[in-house]
Amino acid sequence: MALFKKKPSCNGTGSAPRDGVRKVALVGNPNVGKSVLFNALTGAYVTVSNYPGTSVEVARGNAVIEGVSCEIIDTPGMYSIVPITEEERVAREILLNESPDLVLHVLDARNLERMLAMTIQLIEAGLPVVLVVNIMDEAERMGLAIDIPLLQEKLAIPVISAATAKKRGVAEIRAMVATYEKKEQAVFGYSARLERDIEEIASLLKGGYALSRKALVLLMLQRDEEAAELVSREEGEGYAAIDKKVREKCFERRESFHLDLSMERKGIVRGLMAGVLSIPDKRRVTAGERLSSLATNPLTGVPLLLIVLYYGLYQFVGKFGAGTIVDFLEGTIFKEHVNPWITGMVKGMIPWEVVQELFIGEYGVITLGIRYAVAIILPIVATFFLFFSVLEDSGYFPRLALLVDRLFKRIGLTGRAVIPMVLGFGCDTMATMVTRTLETVRERIIATLLLALAIPCSAQLGVILSLLSKAPGALAVWSVCMLLIFLVIGFLAAQVMPGEAPMFYMELPPMRLPQLSNILTKTYTRMQWYFMEILPLFVLASVLLWLGKITHFFETMVDWMTPAMAAIGLPRETAVAFIFGFFRRDYGAAGLYDLQEKGLLNPRQLTVAAVTLTIFIPCVAQFLIMKRERGLKVAIAIAVFVSLLAFTCGWGLNELLVASRLI
Amino acid sequence: MKCGYCGYEFPEEEGIKGCGKCGKPGRCHMVRCPRCFYENPPEIGFVKKLKEKYGKKS
Numbered sequence: 001m002a003l004f005k006k007k008p009s010c011n012g013t014g015s016a017p018r019d020g021v022r023k024v025a026l027v028g029n030p031n032v033g034k035s036v037l038f039n040a041l042t043g044a045y046v047t048v049s050n051y052p053g054t055s056v057e058v059a060r061g062n063a064v065i066e067g068v069s070c071e072i073i074d075t076p077g078m079y080s081i082v083p084i085t086e087e088e089r090v091a092r093e094i095l096l097n098e099s100p101d102l103v104l105h106v107l108d109a110r111n112l113e114r115m116l117a118m119t120i121q122l123i124e125a126g127l128p129v130v131l132v133v134n135i136m137d138e139a140e141r142m143g144l145a146i147d148i149p150l151l152q153e154k155l156a157i158p159v160i161s162a163a164t165a166k167k168r169g170v171a172e173i174r175a176m177v178a179t180y181e182k183k184e185q186a187v188f189g190y191s192a193r194l195e196r197d198i199e200e201i202a203s204l205l206k207g208g209y210a211l212s213r214k215a216l217v218l219l220m221l222q223r224d225e226e227a228a229e230l231v232s233r234e235e236g237e238g239y240a241a242i243d244k245k246v247r248e249k250c251f252e253r254r255e256s257f258h259l260d261l262s263m264e265r266k267g268i269v270r271g272l273m274a275g276v277l278s279i280p281d282k283r284r285v286t287a288g289e290r291l292s293s294l295a296t297n298p299l300t301g302v303p304l305l306l307i308v309l310y311y312g313l314y315q316f317v318g319k320f321g322a323g324t325i326v327d328f329l330e331g332t333i334f335k336e337h338v339n340p341w342i343t344g345m346v347k348g349m350i351p352w353e354v355v356q357e358l359f360i361g362e363y364g365v366i367t368l369g370i371r372y373a374v375a376i377i378l379p380i381v382a383t384f385f386l387f388f389s390v391l392e393d394s395g396y397f398p399r400l401a402l403l404v405d406r407l408f409k410r411i412g413l414t415g416r417a418v419i420p421m422v423l424g425f426g427c428d429t430m431a432t433m434v435t436r437t438l439e440t441v442r443e444r445i446i447a448t449l450l451l452a453l454a455i456p457c458s459a460q461l462g463v464i465l466s467l468l469s470k471a472p473g474a475l476a477v478w479s480v481c482m483l484l485i486f487l488v489i490g491f492l493a494a495q496v497m498p499g500e501a502p503m504f505y506m507e508l509p510p511m512r513l514p515q516l517s518n519i520l521t522k523t524y525t526r527m528q529w530y531f532m533e534i535l536p537l538f539v540l541a542s543v544l545l546w547l548g549k550i551t552h553f554f555e556t557m558v559d560w561m562t563p564a565m566a567a568i569g570l571p572r573e574t575a576v577a578f579i580f581g582f583f584r585r586d587y588g589a590a591g592l593y594d595l596q597e598k599g600l601l602n603p604r605q606l607t608v609a610a611v612t613l614t615i616f617i618p619c620v621a622q623f624l625i626m627k628r629e630r631g632l633k634v635a636i637a638i639a640v641f642v643s644l645l646a647f648t649c650g651w652g653l654n655e656l657l658v659a660s661r662l663i
Numbered sequence: 664m665k666c667g668y669c670g671y672e673f674p675e676e677e678g679i680k681g682c683g684k685c686g687k688p689g690r691c692h693m694v695r696c697p698r699c700f701y702e703n704p705p706e707i708g709f710v711k712k713l714k715e716k717y718g719k720k721s
Contacts, residue, residue, distance in 0.1 A: 030698060035672050057677055057697060077671075077698070087698070392667040419668060419701050430693075430702060437700040509670025522667070525704035529692055 021062075022070045024177055025094055027122070028106040029115055030077030031507055033134045037106060037164045038074040041065065041174065056090040066178035073100070081121040081215070082222050095127060096210050102180050104173065106132045109139035109146055109161075112277060116269045117262075120188055123157060126212040128182040130158045132173060137163040143280040151276045156186040190264045197221070197249050204242045207234030220246045221257060288395075288511035295399035295511075298406075305403065308396070312387040314475075317458075318465025321383025326466065326593075329375040342366050358546050363554075369542035372590040373535050380462030381530050382523065388426065388458075389522040393514035397422055398506055405504050411490025412446045412497065413438070414504035420447050424455035426526070428585065429621040431455070432629060439502045446493045448630055452618040452642050454486040459586030463593050464610045471603035473663050474610075481611045481653060489645075534586065541583045554579070568650035569658065573600050574609055584619045604657045612650030615642060664694065668701035675705060 024041075026034045042061025059074040075094050076087035083089040095103060105122055107115035112133065122129045133146060152159040158176055162169025189195065201220065202213040209216055209230070219227035220242075228246075232239045250257065294300040343360045350356050360367050391397065397418065405415030416438060424431035428451050435447040456464065468475040548554030561575035577595060581588020592609060595601055601609060618626065618639065626635035657663055665672050678694035693702040 031670050031672070035674075059674075059677070389667075395670065397668050398670075419699060423702060434700055434702070506669065521707055521710060522704045525692070525707060529704070 020069055022068055022102065022177070023073070023098060023100045024070050024102045024104060025073045025075055025098070025100040026104050026106060027075050027078060027091060027095065027118075029079055029108070029111075029118070029507065031509060032077075032106045032108045032115070033164045034074055034077070034106050035059075037104070037132070037134070037162075037170070037173065038072060040164055040167070040170050041070075041177070042072050056087050058090065058094065065174050068178045070177060073098070078118070080118060081125060082219065082224055095122075096125075099210065101128060102177060103127045103129045104132055104177075105129055106134050106164075109133045109136045109144065110142065112139075112146065113269055113273050116272060117265050119155065120265060120268055120272075121215070123155065123185050124188060124212060124218070125215040126185075128180070129185070130160065130173075130176055130180060131155065132160050132162050132164075132169070134162045134164055134169075136161050137166055137168065142286065145278040147276050147278075151272070154186070154272050154276070156184065188268050190261075190268075194260070194264060197253075201242060201245050201249065204238065204245060205231065205235065206238060207231070209234065217246075218261070221249060221253075222261070223250065288513075292395075292399060292508065292511045295396060296402045298403065301399070301403040305400070308391070312391070313384075313461070314465055314469065316387050317380065317383045317462050318469055322380045322462040322466030323469070325379035325383070326376055329379060330371065334371050334375045339367055339371070354550060357550070358543070361546065361549075363542050363545035363549055365539050365542045365546075368545070369538040370535075372587060373531065373538045376463065376590045376593055377459045377534060377538075377586050378527070378531055380459050380466075382527050384458040384462055385426070385523045385526040385530075386519065389519045389526070390514050392522065393512070393518045395509050395511040398508050399511070401504075401506065402508070410494070411450075411487060412494030412499070413443055413490070414502060415506070416504050417443065417447050420451060421455060424451045424457070425461060426458055427530075428452070428455060428457050428618065429625050432622055432625045436629060440499060442494075442497045442499045443502070445497065445630060445634060446490060448626055448634075449493055449638050449641075450486060450490055452622060452626065452638050453489060453615055453645070454482050456482075456589075456614045457585045460589040460614065463586075463589035464614065467593065467596050467606060468610055471606055471663060474603055474607040477607050477653070477657075477663060478610050478614075481649065482614060485615065485645075485649065534584070537584060538587060541580070541587055544583075564647055568608055568612060568647060569654035570605050570609055570612075570650075571600055573598075574605075577609065577613060578616060581613055581616055582619060584621070588613055588616075588619075604654070604663045607657065607663055608650050608654045611653055612646050615646035615649055618642065664703060664706065666696035666699060666701055667703050669696060669699040671696055671698040673697055678703070680705075 026038055028034050038059060038061065042063045056076055058076065061072045061074075063070050063072060073094055075091040078088040078091040080088070081092060081095075083092050094100075103122060105119050107119070119129065119131055131151075133148065133151075136146070139146065146161070148159050148161045158180070160169050160172045160176060162173065164170060164173075190198070198214055198217045198221075201217045205213050205216070216227055216231065220231065228243070231242060235242060253260065295304055339360075346356055346359045346366075350359075357364060359365050362368070400422070401415035401418035403415075404418060408414055408417055417435075419437065420431040420434040423434055431451055432448055435444045435451070438444050438447055464478065465475065468478055545554055548557070557579055558572065558575045561578060562572045565572055565574050565578075573595060574592075577588050577591030580591040592606075592613060595609075596606060623635060623639055626638060630638075664675050664678070673696065675694055677697055679697060679700070680692075680694050692705055694705050695702050
């Protein structure tokens with residue numbers, strides 16, 4: 001990797017445009033408004049392409065700013081000049097390989113103290129930095145006052161106050177881009193001991209480097225492999241002595257070098273901040289901030305989560321969506337109007353009973369497939385996605401990730417796994433694919449297993465909430481079973497697959513009042529996608545079931561499953577819902593709804609069926625994606641384990657309920 | 664567009680779209696955030712057209 005190429009302008013002004021084009025790089029943490037500024041500077045002339053050799057996309061745009069031709073590069077978000085993620089690595093490569101004439105470091109005024117640490121690193125590296133203190137409008141709204149001229153004086157680089165989303169400061173930034181000339185920048189001093197260590201190593205460096213020797217030595221002391229490679233290339237035989245010295249210093253400071261360095265930088269930042277930032281005696285805490293801290297504190301966060309689940313899932317999705325709306329659509333619209341009308345029409349048009357059955361029979365395309373999709377599943381997923389979109393737009397999910405991080409670490413996961421788990425309530429298949437974003441193979445396997453096992457998809461969840469809420473105690477039993485299975489199996493899986501849970505950190509976006517337009521748009525799009533996906537599959541499933549019925553294969557399958565049903569105390573007819581469930585989880589749930597409607601299940605049987613069916617083998621699509629993501633062996637192992645566990649739990653629960661007469 | 668999970672703002676073209684890896688029929692149309700991979704529903708076609716017509720950038 002050609003990192004840290006020699007930069008001819010390193011010690012010069014850093015402002016002479018090459019080929020008459022001035023190269024400007026936008027850098028900063030994620031979510032500080034870089035892309036907004038990029039759009040404001042470039043307009044429509046933008047190309048987005050993968051950075052060579054990586055999957056990270058980088059946007060570049062050309063613009064003539066106050067008569068100067070510029071190439072603007074929007075680098076991926078980075079937190080430090082020492083990269084952890086591929087995005088950060090790419091951002092650093094752009095800074096150090098492409099030798100920008102100007103580096104616009106954009107930071108969030110509300111988090112000035114935390115983000116200034118990177119400004120120090122950029123200046124220390126000898127880069128031509130201009131600081132853009134963005135989102136000033138929000139900072140001012142919070143009562144924060146930032147003395148920009150004083151900060152500029154202390155840093156000895158230009159500092160611009162901005163709120164780019166509101167076009168504030170954009171004119172000043174444009175003017176700076178056009179006229180910037182690099183001047184001598186500030187030098188930040190560390191403790192005598194660290195400075196001595198840096199000097200000892202720096203004095204051994206003989207080559208020419210794109211970044212300052214001090215920055216290079218600090219990178220090597222942080223065991224940055226690319227920095228070491230570069231020095232090895234540049235210094236040739238002299239590298240052995242440098243490497244020895246670096247190792248010696250690292251060994252001396254092995255206990256706490258990273259902590260020491262970060263504390264020293266914190267001290268420098270604190271010095272810079274003195275007199276720059278004024279916080280009002282009683283800072284105005286916004287409602288969003290108050291809610292955010294309530295949501296992440298375990299003492300208040302757990303009750304808040306339970307309230308959200310009770311009103312959002314149980315009352316809104318379960319009672320209203322799966323109860324009131326389904327009763328109306330299924331009971332009134334379909335049973336009283338659509339079904340009699342379509343039955344009459346089909347019987348009038350098609351004389352053969354066997355073909356009539358295809359459309360209006362027990363497993364007919366219209367009387368079963370379309371009725372399930374339109375009258376049962378659609379209202380449930382509509383209410384679920386509405387509830388989901390409200391939570392999503394409010395910024396609650398990242399707080400949930402922080403809240404459950406400690407618990408998830410016990411089951412071998414981190415708060416990062418909240419993304420697939422939350423998406424699993426929408427559709428487990430897609431969520432299984434998202435497990436690939438988890439850092440370790442161990443996490444991915446555990447998350448895949450838990451998704452297959454204990455996370456019901458939206459429609460399944462809605463039907464279960466609706467059905468079980470009619471039997472006192474049934475919903476509580478189901479909830480406790482699911483929670484126990486999730487935690488116990490997760491804990492055991494983490495023991496079977498030992499390994500450290502990786503670190504989890506994330507930038508919390510602000511909590512906000514959900515916008516109606518966002519909620520409606522997201523709900524509509526998700527519903528449309530879901531419906532378009534399930535409708536053909538439900539129709540296909542009905543045709544297959546019809547074929548199975550006329551060839552008696554379906555009956556044979558039911559016969560095969562009858563002993564298993566009997567073992568868990570369920571009537572023979574329940575096998576139908578399990579066979580449906582293998583096609584799709586939501587299809588199985590709708591089957592359960594029909595069985596309940598026909599009065600075939602008592603409350604105990606309903607609870608046992610709901611628990612078994614929730615754990616039961618993942619649907620065909622989820623199995624295929626498990627195979628794709630984790631391999632055939634793992635997919636088969638999970639499917640077999642899940643199926644056995646489902647019936648074991650169903651049997652155990654049935655025995656317990658019979659013995660205790662709880663339900 | 665803005666990621667519903669991490670709040671990262673990115674142009675829709677930069678998101679990961681219709682990867683087809685989930686084995687579902689057709690394209691799911693969801694746009695994955697390039698940063699956290701969370702799936703975001705894209706803007707509805709006619710809303711996008713309205714915005715384009717009246718010059719409001721998302």
